Amino acid sequence: MIERVVHILPEQIASQIAAGEVVERPASALKEMVENSLDAGARSISVEIEGGGARLLQVSDDGCGMGREDAVLSIRRHATSKIRDASDLFAIRTFGFRGEALASIASVSHTTMRTRRAADEHGVELTVSGGAVEHTRACAIAPGTRIEVRDLFFNTPARLKFLKTAATEQGAAAEALQRLALANPKVAFRMAADGRLLFDVPRAASALERMRQLFGARLADKMLEFELADAGGRAWGLAATSQESFATPRLVLTFVNHRPVRDRVLLRAIAQAYQTLLPRGRHPAVALFVELRPEDVDVNVHPMKTEVRFRRAGAVFELVYRALRTRLADQASEVATALPAAAAAGADDVSTAVVPAIAGNAGAGTAVQPAAPTRSISDQRDHLLRLVADAPAAHAMQTPLGLGYGRDAVTAQTSPPLAASRVPRYADLRVIGQIFAGFIALEGEDGLLLIDQHAAHERVTFEKLRGELRSGGIRVQAMLTPATMEFNPARAAQVLASLPELRALGFEVEPFGPATLVVKGAPAVFGAEGGVRLLGEMIESMGEDGFRNHGEAALEDCLKTLACHGSVRAGRTLEQREITELLAELDRTEFKTNCPHGRPVHIEFRRGQIERMFRR
Numbered sequence: 001m002i003e004r005v006v007h008i009l010p011e012q013i014a015s016q017i018a019a020g021e022v023v024e025r026p027a028s029a030l031k032e033m034v035e036n037s038l039d040a041g042a043r044s045i046s047v048e049i050e051g052g053g054a055r056l057l058q059v060s061d062d063g064c065g066m067g068r069e070d071a072v073l074s075i076r077r078h079a080t081s082k083i084r085d086a087s088d089l090f091a092i093r094t095f096g097f098r099g100e101a102l103a104s105i106a107s108v109s110h111t112t113m114r115t116r117r118a119a120d121e122h123g124v125e126l127t128v129s130g131g132a133v134e135h136t137r138a139c140a141i142a143p144g145t146r147i148e149v150r151d152l153f154f155n156t157p158a159r160l161k162f163l164k165t166a167a168t169e170q171g172a173a174a175e176a177l178q179r180l181a182l183a184n185p186k187v188a189f190r191m192a193a194d195g196r197l198l199f200d201v202p203r204a205a206s207a208l209e210r211m212r213q214l215f216g217a218r219l220a221d222k223m224l225e226f227e228l229a230d231a232g233g234r235a236w237g238l239a240a241t242s243q244e245s246f247a248t249p250r251l252v253l254t255f256v257n258h259r260p261v262r263d264r265v266l267l268r269a270i271a272q273a274y275q276t277l278l279p280r281g282r283h284p285a286v287a288l289f290v291e292l293r294p295e296d297v298d299v300n301v302h303p304m305k306t307e308v309r310f311r312r313a314g315a316v317f318e319l320v321y322r323a324l325r326t327r328l329a330d331q332a333s334e335v336a337t338a339l340p341a342a343a344a345a346g347a348d349d350v351s352t353a354v355v356p357a358i359a360g361n362a363g364a365g366t367a368v369q370p371a372a373p374t375r376s377i378s379d380q381r382d383h384l385l386r387l388v389a390d391a392p393a394a395h396a397m398q399t400p401l402g403l404g405y406g407r408d409a410v411t412a413q414t415s416p417p418l419a420a421s422r423v424p425r426y427a428d429l430r431v432i433g434q435i436f437a438g439f440i441a442l443e444g445e446d447g448l449l450l451i452d453q454h455a456a457h458e459r460v461t462f463e464k465l466r467g468e469l470r471s472g473g474i475r476v477q478a479m480l481t482p483a484t485m486e487f488n489p490a491r492a493a494q495v496l497a498s499l500p501e502l503r504a505l506g507f508e509v510e511p512f513g514p515a516t517l518v519v520k521g522a523p524a525v526f527g528a529e530g531g532v533r534l535l536g537e538m539i540e541s542m543g544e545d546g547f548r549n550h551g552e553a554a555l556e557d558c559l560k561t562l563a564c565h566g567s568v569r570a571g572r573t574l575e576q577r578e579i580t581e582l583l584a585e586l587d588r589t590e591f592k593t594n595c596p597h598g599r600p601v602h603i604e605f606r607r608g609q610i611e612r613m614f615r616r
Contacts (some may be wrong), residue, residue: 042061044201061145109152110154111129116143181201224325247282273320447605452599477523506521519531537565
């Protein structure tokens, strides 16, 4: 008889395999347990961990609790109270729904669950070891649930080898709980590690107040509130001003229907919104909340539910991008302010590398296609018009956002808010003078501002160029005498292939023989003579495939180059009239806080800071 080679795995092994998908590390187990508490309607959640969570994970809540039968069923695989049939999978309104979390955690640990419903006289205690129930008995406990998970991965030693140090695992667990706490400000959270309190935050009135509790006042005071809604959904949240940036993207926090996720569409939209506002390699701080109809988002695409799939990814990208970009266009409005929290935690200065993409196609999650060599001049101009349409056509003037962050209306009116940072109107400040022929010194209400004159004029020029493109094309200044530029044959082919892009950028150029270019006009922003010099520099820096080497990103860089070369340089002494005109133009410009490369336009020295330097 031929031996059978296909067989059914034992339940214990199957559970351990499932645990490998759901429980990657202590932080993922903690996330699942806290999400169960939130689904149970908890208003207060307390977490204690030891050894980074590998030795102990304990989650206590005041949620609805469970009866004896439900408690026993809850540790079995695919046992859930969240769905009844397959159709429910397409309208998930809870954090958990797979029925794998508790079963997977219990299969690789020593787990004790104590739970009680408010209507029951006593609670029930279950002790589970490696997935096997050891005993069930009555216990005394307040309404709610407490789950203790000890010796995680005790029966799968190979998994233990992949855990990091206790400190690293503790940090991951704290970060997972912080994300859940930020998404649920109406719930109080407490966390202790090895007997030391990490944070204890009461229920908050808003996401901003919770941001202050978790990350400190320094970051919260730099946040701008944004919101945009349409028929498809709503995008809202908090975004740091462009004056604030961080070395890592750990403070880019994204939520879909209050579920913490890491989604490429959302991260790309955030990166695109901050494009030309932050230096290369720097990242913003953003707490983004996207609210969609449950049927428009699929949360059942990842075992740990950290990824989602949108039914209309392009529309979601556009919604998030516009919400952020519109708010960042004018940061002169007051930043969001909140009353100090009763128990604020310390600031966290550091927080998925993002590849910037152009808004035109990136929302659909597809790669940007290079321009076709046969594209006509008018088509290329239309293409560039779409490229620069990432800023609102009208100047964004927004009134200060009045937010009631106090415990009640009376508190909000009687308690003074913390001092808020704001982007001033530069023309309203007193001009002290010019320093080092490169910086303009201004006296503000409570400090000294230094403006980088080149960065300021570069932003003004950049926005002018984009405005000209929106209105039909960059203004061209004709040359009295056309100039010729000669190239070697290999380079000439690359230049001739890029003529449509050069013309759309404002250079009136024509081929003259196989290796010669005739320049008849240049962008008026820096004159004909300067335009010829700039054209030579741009051609010299072109890649082997011309401007098509990087698609739209290369064209965006060309706009930055045009603005840079057409702006006043450091080292030039400005007259008072020129300073006044520059400040007035800067105030009329969107995204005025940073140059197109992301460098800051101004740096502020507060009066108190200056006085402390003199020990006053």
